[in-house]
Amino acid sequence: MMSAPTRPAPTLPDGERLSLRDRAHDLGRTLGLVWRASPKHSLTYALTTVGSSALPAANLYVGKLLLDEVARATQGGVTFASLLSLLAVQVGLVVLGSLLSTVAGASQQLLGDALQHAVTRRILDKASALSVEAFENAETYDRLQQAYREVGTRPLGVATQLVGLAGAVVTLGSVGALMAQLGAWVLPLVILASVPGVIVSNRFGVENYRMLRWQTHDARVQNYLGSLLTSDTLVKEVRLFGFESYLLSRWRAYYLGFRRQLVDIIRRRSAWGFGAALLSALLIGLASALVLRRAAAGQLSVGDFSVFILGITQIQGTVSGLLNGVSGIYQNLLYMRNLFSFLELPTRDLDAGEEWVGRVDSIEFRDVGFRYPLTDRDVLRGVTFTVVRGQALALVGENGAGKTTLVKLLTMLFEPSSGVILLNGLDARRFSPRSVQRQMSIIFQDFGQYQMSARENVGLAEVSRLDDAPGVQNAVEQAGAAFVETLPGGLETPLGRLFQGGRQLSGGQWQRLALARLYFREASVLVFDEPTAALDAQAEFETIQALRAHAGERITLLISHRFSTVRLADHIVVLDGGVITESGTHAQLMALGGRYSALYTLQASGYADDQGKGRPAADQTGIGAVTGD
Numbered sequence: 001m002m003s004a005p006t007r008p009a010p011t012l013p014d015g016e017r018l019s020l021r022d023r024a025h026d027l028g029r030t031l032g033l034v035w036r037a038s039p040k041h042s043l044t045y046a047l048t049t050v051g052s053s054a055l056p057a058a059n060l061y062v063g064k065l066l067l068d069e070v071a072r073a074t075q076g077g078v079t080f081a082s083l084l085s086l087l088a089v090q091v092g093l094v095v096l097g098s099l100l101s102t103v104a105g106a107s108q109q110l111l112g113d114a115l116q117h118a119v120t121r122r123i124l125d126k127a128s129a130l131s132v133e134a135f136e137n138a139e140t141y142d143r144l145q146q147a148y149r150e151v152g153t154r155p156l157g158v159a160t161q162l163v164g165l166a167g168a169v170v171t172l173g174s175v176g177a178l179m180a181q182l183g184a185w186v187l188p189l190v191i192l193a194s195v196p197g198v199i200v201s202n203r204f205g206v207e208n209y210r211m212l213r214w215q216t217h218d219a220r221v222q223n224y225l226g227s228l229l230t231s232d233t234l235v236k237e238v239r240l241f242g243f244e245s246y247l248l249s250r251w252r253a254y255y256l257g258f259r260r261q262l263v264d265i266i267r268r269r270s271a272w273g274f275g276a277a278l279l280s281a282l283l284i285g286l287a288s289a290l291v292l293r294r295a296a297a298g299q300l301s302v303g304d305f306s307v308f309i310l311g312i313t314q315i316q317g318t319v320s321g322l323l324n325g326v327s328g329i330y331q332n333l334l335y336m337r338n339l340f341s342f343l344e345l346p347t348r349d350l351d352a353g354e355e356w357v358g359r360v361d362s363i364e365f366r367d368v369g370f371r372y373p374l375t376d377r378d379v380l381r382g383v384t385f386t387v388v389r390g391q392a393l394a395l396v397g398e399n400g401a402g403k404t405t406l407v408k409l410l411t412m413l414f415e416p417s418s419g420v421i422l423l424n425g426l427d428a429r430r431f432s433p434r435s436v437q438r439q440m441s442i443i444f445q446d447f448g449q450y451q452m453s454a455r456e457n458v459g460l461a462e463v464s465r466l467d468d469a470p471g472v473q474n475a476v477e478q479a480g481a482a483f484v485e486t487l488p489g490g491l492e493t494p495l496g497r498l499f500q501g502g503r504q505l506s507g508g509q510w511q512r513l514a515l516a517r518l519y520f521r522e523a524s525v526l527v528f529d530e531p532t533a534a535l536d537a538q539a540e541f542e543t544i545q546a547l548r549a550h551a552g553e554r555i556t557l558l559i560s561h562r563f564s565t566v567r568l569a570d571h572i573v574v575l576d577g578g579v580i581t582e583s584g585t586h587a588q589l590m591a592l593g594g595r596y597s598a599l600y601t602l603q604a605s606g607y608a609d610d611q612g613k614g615r616p617a618a619d620q621t622g623i624g625a626v627t628g629d
């Protein structure tokens with residue numbers, strides 16, 4: 001059986017190291033969020049809730065008067081009218097209670113909805129402003145996930161619990177004043193009886209929160225494993241290789257790990273809970289004995305006794321509500337700390353810096369190095385090359401050599417750790433990344449397959465022209481994605497399987513659409529990261545032709561493992577372990593007889609063997625035709 005995953009011991013979440021002052025600050029911030037989400041509903045909810053908290057004492061008191069009157073009636077001298085007037089007051093209180101709780105419930109719901117929208121919006125705004133780097137950092141990503149997952153409950157939880165606390169104080173004060181008249185020790189004993197249960201539930205509540213937080217990472221892994229088993233795109237591979245049971249056993253190993261922690265908590269919580277209930281029963285018994293002693297001495301009326309009996313439930317409910325409210329606020333504030341620290345994450349202002357205007361005519365990497373955050377290895381070192389307008393530069397290298405990382409630097413998604421990138425001879429750091437990025441268009445290796453219409457899939461490259469149907473059409477043709485015209489709704493056909501009525505495309509068709517997206521943006525730098533991986537030979541040939549047609553006016557950067565494509569570039573850079581080991585034209589590199597020539601010959605001989613008829617290898621992929629013109 002698969003063993004449970006092991007991870008280093010958990011560290012305390014940020015919130016648990018906070019001082020009282022910081023917590024008070026977070027509380028103030030949370031209330032600020034709530035208030036801004038909807039002042040009207042915040043106020044209505046607070047007033048109605050606190051108002052209705054005084055009703056239990058009023059009910060108890062009128063009930064006591066009524067009982068005493070009924071008891072007196074047995075001795076005569078009480079009119080039906082006086083009993084009826086007390087009943088009318090009691091009914092009035094019930095009606096008022098219903099009215100207040102209806103208004104409180106409705107305003108809470110509306111406030112919750114407004115608050116969820118406001119906080120989700122802030123999370124999404126923040127996520128949109130975070131750098132790509134932040135998404136590649138597991139801790140930040142966990143923080144985002146948690147903030148997003150619990151946004152519907154936590155902020156509202158703080159507000160309702162705080163209002164609940166104010167209400168509990170009102171109830172406790174008013175009911176307590178009534179009960180205090182039954183004997184000096186009665187109220188303290190009843191209050192004390194509520195405490196053990198609350199302490200136990202709080203202690204385990206915090207432990208539960210810590211457990212869930214500690215499990216966030218593993219739960220993500222488990223969810224991922226589950227998603228592999230339910231994915232429509234992966235089902236073929238999973239079935240063919242038959243690794244369902246492996247995935248299931250890993251998924252189950254995580255479940256068993258969670259289960260062990262849960263069983264442990266439940267066991268301890270039950271034992272402590274039972275002990276607390278015993279202690280509480282003992283204290284209530286003692287308070288009852290004190291009251292009964294006064295009753296036996298004829299010092300209490302039937303009404304007084306009803307205040308005691310009903311008051312016990314009322315006080316216990318209120319005290320536990322009060323203490324739970326405090327611990328609930330504490331727990332929700334831990335979440336809020338997580339949310340605030342996510343919202344406080346530094347963002348890279350993509351608009352900071354000078355605005356880049358005009359085309360990019362040259363890109364120069366000068367001794368560029370890069371190391372991913374929180375890692376201890378440089379994935380690029382001393383990278384130096386120049387590419388100018390009209391040139392196509394190809395990057396080759398084995399998996400993990402650093403090609404995609406280089407593209408991330410070139411497209412200003414990441415900043416180099418050392419060295420400098422010059423655009424038209426100027427330090428790229430001077431310019432706002434967004435303005436430079438507007439000059440760039442790209443097809444990534446893991447390009448998006450947007451479950452939207454074909455037009456949107458292309459138009460997303462330049463949202464301001466999303467409705468430019470002729471422009472989209474043009475890009476579609478350039479990318480050889482004319483198949484979209486044959487779809488039932490043409491460009492408006494919804495794509496993908498996620499939503500009803502969507503048309504699923506093949507891998508190559510999705511890739512052509514991604515190419516159309518690249519062409520749709522009028523950019524001076526085009527980056528192709530494995531643009532032909534999912535294309536057939538004919539499509540690859542057409543793509544390369546389109547690429548060549550554009551090369552004249554632009555800078556083209558091409559990453560490919562297909563040497564048939566690579567050899568067409570004007571300049572080829574070979575990356576090995578993050579370092580440039582060779583560079584030059586295809587002919588120069590072949591003449592050099594180094595790594596490039598070895599790999600090229602290896603791939604070419606593969607084609608030749610396949611064919612076995614002595615036809616030139618390159619013809620197989622249409623390269624002969626391309627280079628021959």
Ligand SMILES: Nc1ncnc2c1ncn2[C@@H]1O[C@H](COP(=O)(O)OP(=O)(O)OP(=O)(O)O)[C@@H](O)[C@H]1O
Nearest residue numbers: 136372375379397398399400401402403404405406
């Ligand atoms: N987000 C990341 N955090 C840490 N290391 C990373 C990250 N992304 C990539 N790397 C590491 O950087 C190195 C270069 O990766 P990169 O994706 O640039 O390679 P590549 O040449 O594009 O590979 P491939 O041909 O497989 O696409 C690899 O060793 C990889 O493990």
